[in-house]
Amino acid sequence: MRMAMIGLGKMGGNMARRLCRGGIEVVGYNRSPEIVNALAAEEGMVPAGALREAVEKLTAPRVVWLMLPSGAPTEQAIEELNALLEQGDVIVDGGNSNYHDSQRRGATVAKAGIGYVDAGTSGGIWGLDNGYCLMVGGARDAVALVEPALKVLAPAPERGWAHVGPVGAGHFTKxxxxxxxxxxxxxxxxxxxxxxxxxxxxxxxxxxxxxxxxxxxxxxxxxxxxxxxxxxxxxxxxxxxxxxxxxxxxxxxxxxxxxxxxxxxxxxxxxxxxxxxDEEGYDFKLLSMMRNAFGGHAVKKAGE
Structure with missing residues (x-):
């Protein structure tokens, strides 16, 4: 299997490492090229200098896995992928997106025949060695296309990952x-x-x-x-x-x-x-003032 991993920070970088070591061919792209070059040298990852280049280095049906911050970075990447991918390809969002956003994005790319998988991912910095817990939402055929990667990322092929429901269910569970x-x-x-x-x-x-x-x-x-x-x-x-x-x-x-x-x-x-x-602690200051007002309790001044 060959797939793309977009976003090679602490989580994405280690996931790319585990995939490469597990026999998955990974095309990797990150906004900072240093980690791309390092992973290419260390793990044999196929480097890409842009999102479009990463897609071009895949063969249909394509799987593009995003490990990006929630919100605008993920939104922008999915908008770009919606124009680059074709019917039968699959986008996987493995970041911490709001499940409402996942449902909306899944419905949007489905109009172009593109599959959408939301993968709630837990495991942190220990996932490289111990595997990741993956809570996966999406249509059955889309999840099936991603399954070889899920089995490598999980602690074992048959445990530590599950298809928990339709699009949105993965991020909701996470x-x-x-x-x-x-x-x-x-x-x-x-x-x-x-x-x-x-x-x-x-x-x-x-x-x-x-x-x-x-x-x-x-x-x-x-x-x-x-x-x-x-x-x-x-x-x-x-x-x-x-x-x-x-x-x-x-x-x-x-x-x-x-x-x-x-x-x-x-x-x-x-x-x-x-x-x-709360560095200001205004509510606690107000509580102290109230105690002084009704009970004459001493008020501790700043710096005391």
């Missing part, structure tokens, strides 16, 4: 996956903060995180990663208390509102990330 991830991370962070705060016990958090990895109900890959980090540093003095949020966490909470389905843990986990990002 969106919910990330919302759950927020809740799991928040619960773990709060628990370890409570243990750190119990100074009278002088708990060794690295020891406890390692302990929980073995036969504990809360054992998980997140705990594995946390244990590895705490072995190096338990105080985290060099880490800023700032946690970004991806679009998928927000979209998950919006979905819960649209459905009228309660998701308090996921919603609160997202709100806690917002709190970490």
């Amino acid at each position: 969106m919910i996956h990330n919302g759950i991830e927020y809740g799991m991370m928040q619960a773990m962070a709060e628990g370890f903060a409570l243990m750190k705060g119990k100074s009278e016990f002088n708990l060794d958090l690295a020891q406890i995180s390692e302990l929980w990895r073995h036969s504990s109900v809360v054992r998980s890959w997140l705990l594995d990663l946390t244990a590895d980090a705490l072995k190096q540093d338990q105080q985290l003095d060099d880490i800023a208390p700032y946690v970004p949020d991806s679009g998928e966490g927000r979209w998950t909470v919006v979905e819960s509102i649209d459905q009228g389905t309660a998701a308090p843990v996921l919603s609160l986990a997202l709100s806690m990330r917002f709190t970490s990002q």
